[in-house]
Amino acid sequence: MDFRLPQQVPMSEMTDRHTALLSETPVDALSREQAAVELLQLSRVLAYHDHCYYHLAAPEITDGMYDALYQRNRAIERRFPDLRRIDSPTHRVGAAPAPEFEKVKHRKPMLSLDNAFSEDDVQDFMSRIKRFLKLSEQEKIACIVEPKIDGLSATLHYQNGQFVLGATRGDGQEGENISANLRTLREVPLVLQGDAVPESLEIRGEVYMTKADFEVLNQKRIELGEPPFANPRNAAAGSLRLLDPSITAQRPLRFFAYGYESLSNRPDQTQESILISLKRWGFRVSPLIALCNDVDTMIYHYNVIQSERAGLPYEIDGVVYKVNDLSLQARLGTVGRAPRHSIAHKFVAEQAETVVDLIDVQVGRTGVLTPVAHLRPVLVGGVMVSRASLHNDDEIRRKDIRVGDTVIIQRAGDVIPQVVDVVVSKRPIDSVSFVFPTTCPVCTSVVVQTPGIVARRCSGGFSCMAQAVERMRHFVSRDAFDIEGLGERHLQSFFNWGIARTPLDLFLIEERNHQVIPPLEAREGWGVKAARNVFDAINKRHHITLDRFIYALGIPQVGHVTARVLAQHFKTIDAVMTAPLDRLCALEGVGVIMANELIQFFASSDNRILINGLVEQIEIEPLETLAFEDSLFAGKTVVFTGTLEKLSRAEAKAQAERLGAHVASTVSRKTDYVVVGTDAGKKLKQAQELALTILTEEQWIDMVSL
Numbered sequence: 001m002d003f004r005l006p007q008q009v010p011m012s013e014m015t016d017r018h019t020a021l022l023s024e025t026p027v028d029a030l031s032r033e034q035a036a037v038e039l040l041q042l043s044r045v046l047a048y049h050d051h052c053y054y055h056l057a058a059p060e061i062t063d064g065m066y067d068a069l070y071q072r073n074r075a076i077e078r079r080f081p082d083l084r085r086i087d088s089p090t091h092r093v094g095a096a097p098a099p100e101f102e103k104v105k106h107r108k109p110m111l112s113l114d115n116a117f118s119e120d121d122v123q124d125f126m127s128r129i130k131r132f133l134k135l136s137e138q139e140k141i142a143c144i145v146e147p148k149i150d151g152l153s154a155t156l157h158y159q160n161g162q163f164v165l166g167a168t169r170g171d172g173q174e175g176e177n178i179s180a181n182l183r184t185l186r187e188v189p190l191v192l193q194g195d196a197v198p199e200s201l202e203i204r205g206e207v208y209m210t211k212a213d214f215e216v217l218n219q220k221r222i223e224l225g226e227p228p229f230a231n232p233r234n235a236a237a238g239s240l241r242l243l244d245p246s247i248t249a250q251r252p253l254r255f256f257a258y259g260y261e262s263l264s265n266r267p268d269q270t271q272e273s274i275l276i277s278l279k280r281w282g283f284r285v286s287p288l289i290a291l292c293n294d295v296d297t298m299i300y301h302y303n304v305i306q307s308e309r310a311g312l313p314y315e316i317d318g319v320v321y322k323v324n325d326l327s328l329q330a331r332l333g334t335v336g337r338a339p340r341h342s343i344a345h346k347f348v349a350e351q352a353e354t355v356v357d358l359i360d361v362q363v364g365r366t367g368v369l370t371p372v373a374h375l376r377p378v379l380v381g382g383v384m385v386s387r388a389s390l391h392n393d394d395e396i397r398r399k400d401i402r403v404g405d406t407v408i409i410q411r412a413g414d415v416i417p418q419v420v421d422v423v424v425s426k427r428p429i430d431s432v433s434f435v436f437p438t439t440c441p442v443c444t445s446v447v448v449q450t451p452g453i454v455a456r457r458c459s460g461g462f463s464c465m466a467q468a469v470e471r472m473r474h475f476v477s478r479d480a481f482d483i484e485g486l487g488e489r490h491l492q493s494f495f496n497w498g499i500a501r502t503p504l505d506l507f508l509i510e511e512r513n514h515q516v517i518p519p520l521e522a523r524e525g526w527g528v529k530a531a532r533n534v535f536d537a538i539n540k541r542h543h544i545t546l547d548r549f550i551y552a553l554g555i556p557q558v559g560h561v562t563a564r565v566l567a568q569h570f571k572t573i574d575a576v577m578t579a580p581l582d583r584l585c586a587l588e589g590v591g592v593i594m595a596n597e598l599i600q601f602f603a604s605s606d607n608r609i610l611i612n613g614l615v616e617q618i619e620i621e622p623l624e625t626l627a628f629e630d631s632l633f634a635g636k637t638v639v640f641t642g643t644l645e646k647l648s649r650a651e652a653k654a655q656a657e658r659l660g661a662h663v664a665s666t667v668s669r670k671t672d673y674v675v676v677g678t679d680a681g682k683k684l685k686q687a688q689e690l691a692l693t694i695l696t697e698e699q700w701i702d703m704v705s706l
């Protein structure tokens, strides 16, 4: 295969013409040559917009415009499959499963790092380097300090700026070709940006999963009865080495670049400038980098990074010190499999011992039962921990965790702490193994377990308060119906009083209120005004777009991205409800497991009754794709601040996005409009200082309705 790129399209030109790119020629009427040219342009333009969206967080076109370009690219590829380019973004959804990974020899070895565990070790590292270079102890050698990301290393080969191959580290000499999987990662650019890109380049970096994405993935796995991953690193490893790239494409994997090997020219002289180049080419680089001139400053930054550790969205297990000057690095060379110029300074594991006071079983929105250990509060790595998820029955049995046990818990930077081990020697003599309940702890319905699936579920459906309240909570949440003022406490009361037990009931509360004894306004904690506010908040939401409606139903596995894909494809709720398995599976981001969840969800009579009832109460609008070329806000950045009286934040955001604007959360010089509600504080002040255009809510509403 020929990997050489035809002439690169300059970025400036691309930006000017990106909106005009959608050719008018129907795909069926394209000649082969026209198709090849258009596919080249589309891959360039889509790569550029991926870069703007994922790396610069400054999209230049709306999702709708991006989708249109993407769909056009796909339609042309479907007509001319042999013209599909290696850098086409359609590879991001995953190629066909491979029987096994082929081996790849690294052109430059992928080394590992020696470890330092104490300040003395770091001091020794520096002294060794100075001795090796024949420098005196007083001489300064600048080092870069970088966080050590806890993921898996990968190497990405680029030829003339184009991604051609990606591999695991393997034994350092030879890894496995996981190109199809790596291509699905948004943070792996398929085409590099900028002009000073070496012709033949290997990018080295770490594939990882954020803590939040790991939690969501694990929750889904538990609900499906699949064993949860122990930590984000294992989740990333498991996802990266899947033989079916279409499954990898659904896993939220990310990539931080920390170095490169060039087989042609090397534009950089220092590690610091390597990081700058990586960023310019379109990679994500850790922002927690420091350049230090002595060991004391290096240790200072180690401590700074350690103190930030718990709050970082991803896991790190230490820092890496690297001699900054690449000519010194070359002189230092390697010892065994590790370079002399770098060392990893590991954090001490954050573990603590405490006692399990109680094991409680919680019921989630879809009825899945999750056991949770209530712990005697203990400090772990600066955070007070009093609960730990025990995931499921299998996990408790495997570790034989009992009430009264002394356990070792760990917060490996994790948001949710884990029970690592039981200190059996400290077990009370009268302790008994935990028995998983056979009836729901909330509603006493029978607990069911599908054969072959680990998760146990309550069979109570809407009659189970936990499930019903969680379903309603999800239904009113911000990305769903966005009904204000209905928190968990109110919804629990509504359930107990028989006022609302399903999302449909919420739309009937006002109509039925006079039949309820006593009516809502006469109940404890309520009054005429409070009841009126809730009725009004619900009444404002009789119109909803199809994607939000689908999301609001709380179908297992279906988040707002999938809901949008379904809404865009099927256009009506009826069509979604009757879609056969093969049509669902053909959609981007929908795998067999999710398709089956959808089919099962719509097969349930409770759910069908709910949807049919809702359809009578509300108006479901198809997804709009507005032409916004003429809009005042196209391409502009808008910040909302303060309390808006007429609009919910979600609606204001949707309005802005429909008009082609980008909504940001912080005010900067790049902000075009700041819309202020009441009680606007710091952001309003910043906007005034920067002399930005400030709009009141009224003015915003007037302008968007022009």
Ligand code: IVH
Pocket (backbone or CB within 6 Å): 110, 111, 112, 113, 146, 147, 148, 149, 150, 151, 152, 153, 154, 169, 205, 206, 258, 259, 320, 338, 339, 342, 344
């Ligand atoms: S430099 C010579 N920098 O830690 C090896 N590694 O054994 C070059 N890692 O497998 C590695 N964050 O995948 C380097 N900022 C960072 C890193 C990092 C994580 C991983 C790397 C390697 C392991 C070290």
